[in-house]
Amino acid sequence: MTRRKVIDLRGFLSFQILHELKRKRLCGDELAEIIGRKKSSKLTPGTIYPALKKLRHNKLVAFKQEGRKKLYTLAPNGEKEYIRAKKLFRKAFTDLLKS
Amino acid sequence: MTRRKVIDLRGFLSFQILHELKRKRLCGDELAEIIGRKKSSKLTPGTIYPALKKLRHNKLVAFKQEGRKKLYTLAPNGEKEYIRAKKLFRKAFTDLLKS
DNA sequence: TTATAAATATTGTATGCCCTATATAATTAA
DNA sequence: TTAATTATATAGGGCATACAATATTTATAA
Numbered sequence: 001m002t003r004r005k006v007i008d009l010r011g012f013l014s015f016q017i018l019h020e021l022k023r024k025r026l027c028g029d030e031l032a033e034i035i036g037r038k039k040s041s042k043l044t045p046g047t048i049y050p051a052l053k054k055l056r057h058n059k060l061v062a063f064k065q066e067g068r069k070k071l072y073t074l075a076p077n078g079e080k081e082y083i084r085a086k087k088l089f090r091k092a093f094t095d096l097l098k099s
Numbered sequence: 100m101t102r103r104k105v106i107d108l109r110g111f112l113s114f115q116i117l118h119e120l121k122r123k124r125l126c127g128d129e130l131a132e133i134i135g136r137k138k139s140s141k142l143t144p145g146t147i148y149p150a151l152k153k154l155r156h157n158k159l160v161a162f163k164q165e166g167r168k169k170l171y172t173l174a175p176n177g178e179k180e181y182i183r184a185k186k187l188f189r190k191a192f193t194d195l196l197k198s
Numbered sequence: 199t200t201a202t203a204a205a206t207a208t209t210g211t212a213t214g215c216c217c218t219a220t221a222t223a224a225t226t227a228a
Numbered sequence: 229t230t231a232a233t234t235a236t237a238t239a240g241g242g243c244a245t246a247c248a249a250t251a252t253t254t255a256t257a258a
Contacts (some may be wrong), residue, residue, distance in 0.1 A: 004243070006157045007117070007184040009191070010215050011110020011245085018106070019195055029235055038191045047216050049237055054214090060106075068224045068235055085106040090196060092108070092137040096118055097189060097196055109214060109245050128205055146246050148207055153244085167205055167254045202257070209250080217242085225234070 009039075013051050014060075015089065018074060018082040021061060027069040028052055108138075112150050113159075114188065117173060117181040120160060126168040127151055 016035050020026060026034070028048050036042035052072065055061045060078035063070040074082065115134050119125060125133070127147050135141035151171065154160045159177035162169040173181065 004216095005180075006154075006159060007113050007180050008216095008244080009111060009114060009184055009187055010243085012108060012192075013215060014106050015108060016191075016195070027235075028237095040187065040190070044217060045235085045237070046218070046239090049235095051215080053237085070236075081106050085108060086195070088108055088139065091139070092115075093111075093192070094196060096115070096185075097193060107214075107246090112245060126205075127207090142245095143247060144205085144207070145209085145248070148205095150245080152207085169206075200258085202255100204255075205253085207250100207252075210248090212245100212247085214245085215243090218240090220237100220239080222237075223235085225232100227232075228230080 012089070013043075013047070014055060015082070015085050017051060017055060018060065018078055018085070021072055021074045021078070022082060025071045025073050027066075027071055029069075031072070111188070112142075112146070113154060114181075114184050116150060116154060116171075117159065117177055117184070120171055120173045120177070121181060124170045124172050126165075126170055128168075130171070 013035070016038075017031055020031055020034055028045075031052075032043040032045070032048040035048075052061065055078070056063070058077075059075050060081055061072050062075045063072045065071075112134070115137075116130055119130055119133055127144075130151070131142040131144070131147040134147075151160065154177070155162070157176075158174050159180055160171050161174045162171045164170075
């Protein structure tokens with residue numbers, strides 16, 4: 001049980017997933033890799049798959065089985081949610097990235 | 100009990116507190132107001148005060164009692180942590196604000 | 199002086215993020 | 229065919245964020 005940093009910057013995983021899927025269809029493993037790279041360490045299965053499960057249940061993403069991969073895409077509701085969330089995100093953090 | 104949004108954009112509160120304190124000394128109530136405004140609703144006492152307590156205990160912020168207010172400032176360690184966190188934050192989210 | 203408001207604080211509850219550990223199924227390589 | 233790899237998945241837990249409700253202290257107004 002490694003000690004967590006005081007400022008650990010957790011958060012917004014679902015939002016990031018939608019963001020990546022808006023660009024491109026991706027499977028869970030690829031999402032873990034891409035988002036993990038931005039956070040400087042690949043996300044574990046115990047992180048990415050429960051997140052995808054929840055997004056699926058809320059119908060924000062859909063998927064198509066392709067071999068052993070599930071290729072995820074943004075569902076219509078996911079697109080809406082993404083747009084909404086992005087507005088909020090920008091309002092909250094734009095000045096933080098500029099300064 | 101209002102239903103929570105699927106994408107609720109939680110996170111980074113401690114980071115945001117450090118960010119605001121870097122600009123200006125502020126008391127808890129003002130932080131709740133300023134950060135809350137960016138999130139479109141003022142943070143409740145049950146959110147802001149525990150967060151400040153933890154930052155105090157970790158010596159990332161210091162404060163000076165002034166009347167009934169506690170005016171918070173960034174401690175040296177807080178400055179360091181803020182810089183570190185900001186780098187990570189930028190790496191993770193810059194492209195999200197651009198597109 | 200007394201009432202009101204401002205600011206701080208705690209308790210209790212809920213939930214998302216994220217990990218480790220473990221497991222299973224499908225594909226590929228030996 | 230068997231072994232290794234790839235991809236998905238769940239269980240169990242720690243912790244930060246966030247709310248509502250309640251309480252306390254200090255400053256201000258009536």
